Amino acid sequence: MTKRLRVKNLDRCIGCLECIYTCARVNERLLSNYRSSIHVKASGGIERNYVVIVCRGCRNPPCVPVCPIQGAITPREGGGVIVDREICNAKQCNHECVDACPIPGAIHIDVDIQKAIVCRQCFSCVQFCSTEVLAIEEATGEW
Amino acid sequence: MIHPNILEINLDDLSFDIYKDDTVFENYLGGIGVGMELLRKHLKKGIDPLSPDNTVIFSLGPLNSFFPVASKTCAVFKSPLTGNLGETYAGGRLSTAMRFNDLGAVILKGKAENPIYLVSHENEVKFYNALPLRYMYPNTAGRIIREKIRRPGNRSVITIGPAGERLIPYACATVDRTRHFGRMGLGAVLGSKNIKGIAIIGDKPISLDANTEYKEYRKMFREVYKKVTETDLMAKYHVLGTAAGILPLNALKSLPTRNFKESTFDDAELISGEFFAQELLGKRVACGGCPIGCIHLAILRERWEKGSVADIHSISVPYDYELIYALGSNLQIGDGADILKLIEAVEREGMDAITTGVVLGWLAEAYEKNIISPKDTKGALIRFGVIEDFLNLIPRISKANPEEELYCVASKGVEALVERYGGDDFGIRVGKVEPAGYSTGPYAITGFLIGGRHSHLDNAGYSLDQKILNKPISNEEGINRLIIEEEWRNVLNSLVICLFARGVYDIDTTVKSLSSLKIERTADELTQLGKEIQKRRLEFKKQEGFKLEEAYKKLPKRFTEMMTAHGHVKKADLDDLYSLYQKETKKRYEIVI
Secondary structure, eight states: OOEEEEEOOGGGOOOOOHHHHHHIIIIISEEOSSSSSOEEEESSSTTSOEEEEOOOOOSSOTTTTTOSSTTSEEEOTTSSEEEOTTTOOGGGSOOHHHHHOSSTTSSEEETTTTEEEOOOOOOHHHHTOTTOOEEEEEOOSOO | OOOOEEEEEETTTTEEEEEEOHHHHHHHOSHHHHHHHHHHHHOOTTOOTTSTTOEEEEEOOTTTTTSTTOOOEEEEEEOTTTSSEEEEEEOTTHHHHHHHTTEEEEEEESOOSSOEEEEEETTEEEEEEOGGGTTOOHHHHHHHHHHHHTOOSSEEEEEOOHHHHTTOTTBOEEETTTEEEOSTTHHHHHHHTTEEEEEEEOOOOEEHHHHSOHHHHHHHHHHHHHHHHHSTTSHHHHHTGGGGGHHHHHHTTOSOBTTTTBSOOTTGGGGSHHHIIIIIEEEEEOOTTOSSOOEEEEEEEEEOTTOOTTOEEEEEEEEOHHHHHHHTGGGTOOOHHHHHHHHHHHHHHTBOHHHHHHHHHHHHHHHHTTSSOTTTTTTOOOOTTOHHHHHHHHHHHHHTOTTOHHHHHHTTOHHHHHHHHOOGGGOOOBTTBOOOSOOOOHHHHHHHHHSTTSOHHHHOHHHHHHHTSSSOOOHHHHHHHHHHHHHHHHHHHHHTOOGGGTTTSOHHHHHHHHHHTTOOOOHHHHHHHHHHHHHHHHHHHHHTTOOHHHHHHTSOTHHHHSOOTTSSOOHHHHHHHHHHHHHHHHHHHSOOO
8 A cells, every 4th residue: 555654753853854854855956944845843932842744645635626727736646645846836826725735834835936845755754753753654544 | 065155244333244255165164164264354353352343253064954963053252251262152943044044154243332133034134122122031032033033944043141231251142042152251242242132044945956966965964864863873962961971970080069179979860861861851852953852951840939839830941961060060959950940040141051050169169168258248158059049149140230249250250259269279260261070080171271262072181081091091192182183173163063973973974975065175184174273273362362371370279189080180190281282282283372
């Protein structure tokens, strides 16, 4: 069965940001804290816990049917979506995918390239998560 | 190779300039290398450290954000504590914020007319009125500045506390709530410039195709990451953190206790890293780009003074080895929660915790010996082992009220106390700096003395003492090892890695990591650079009037009286090490200091 990314032990996050850098390094060939499909933020300050924001890998993704540009975003087998960067153009839509996703920040529009940025389930970040917050799971469950 | 910008801010007229100086980064890599060069260009000789003439330079190095644990930012300035080279490093998110704001260095010059905080983002620097933030705790001011920015993600905020605003020469600058430019009084220098806070926001992507050999870079990243996380090279830092050192050093008779009078502490177990982890640790967090997470945050439960059993709140307090030694064993405080209270009191004022602890140690001993009287203390009791006494003193020292002379003098450090009241024999300071917590033996003492910033981190004499316990070396070899170590650390401090990862970044790994970033330096070229930087640090110190002989003569007698891992250190050995070093510097750097 195809696998997907899971935020398994959120409370263990130490906020090192390696997942973000890895996503940008591997998928964007960038050193970036912004052009990444995974994000970490402090929830209520450093004294509280960190929050990891990333696509949940829906098998029936709400971001797909709302996209007005044919073929820009398509479901990925086993959960999640694939954005075709050739086709996606955030200047030609109202960012319907961002609106439709119930998890704020899981999909965002990069202002520089005007494309939707969302996890493509490559799992590179999992290898660089030293506290095992991130894991790979079989796509079971209701979503 | 990345060619970052330099942001130069002139506080006199709140103007700024953003420009490139590729040569300085090409020649000196970054960090301390670039810092020393920029200091040469931007700091006039012989100035008053608390005058507008002082210049502060924050600098990154080529590895920052590109590689794991390259998470430090270097700061150089003229220190108000020593009147000489000020050099200090901090973690947090500062280096990543600077990196993603395309800044390799920030230069602060002049003095703002009124208190301000400033926010740097892309090509903008905004200046805000900080008068309403007057005397706020560093973390309160930091939260307000973060809220003002209203921008999540990679931002970093440096703030100073009341001590910095009052120009206490060992005031620190707090970075992102839990990290510090702790030493040598950067907080006072920022205070003298009327800067309450500095925020940097960075969100600009950097092309790896343009700045790295992409494939090689990914390979090296993976290799370094594995060394960091899968070997035992850094294991101690993420488990117990630096506090892991308490028990082993205590067992070696190397844990300074009661103002360095003793080197073992009866209650060591109750202040050990193990105890803190079991009983007080709330969570661990990491600096940006470091998978270790050595920042240990304890939960301190504080009861209200006159409240019921339920009138309680809890706060998060960072702890480390040095703080536990300085505010714990050194003051004979044998209770982890009490140490947290002292750490928090120091944090709130924004002072250097090591210096504060050593100052308090001197006060307690001087009080015990009747060198200072109840008249001097204005009735306050200063007793080893009594937390309330020290909690009472910390804000009074930070206030430096001219009507309380003793606390005024204490606010200037141990050197000032000794000059005013005597007690020279137990005035623990080296080169006017209160030392870190290692009574390991002759190399710790000599290391403090000859180190460019009189820090245990300059050349790790404390570590050499431990390495040679069962295999003695000659004094010649010992001095040589300290010198070589300090030169190599100049390279690491130019990258700028966290020195906790010094075992990971050996010379071969450093050469290859740099090469993957299109920076070709041979091992020999790197060691030469380390040597050149050392020469520049020494030249700076000489220029500003440092005399090694004077510092040597002022070493407190306590250093030869206290027990160490090597027994009592012999004066003759210290003499010999000092002469050997003088000889070697003359030969090696063509300089007599």
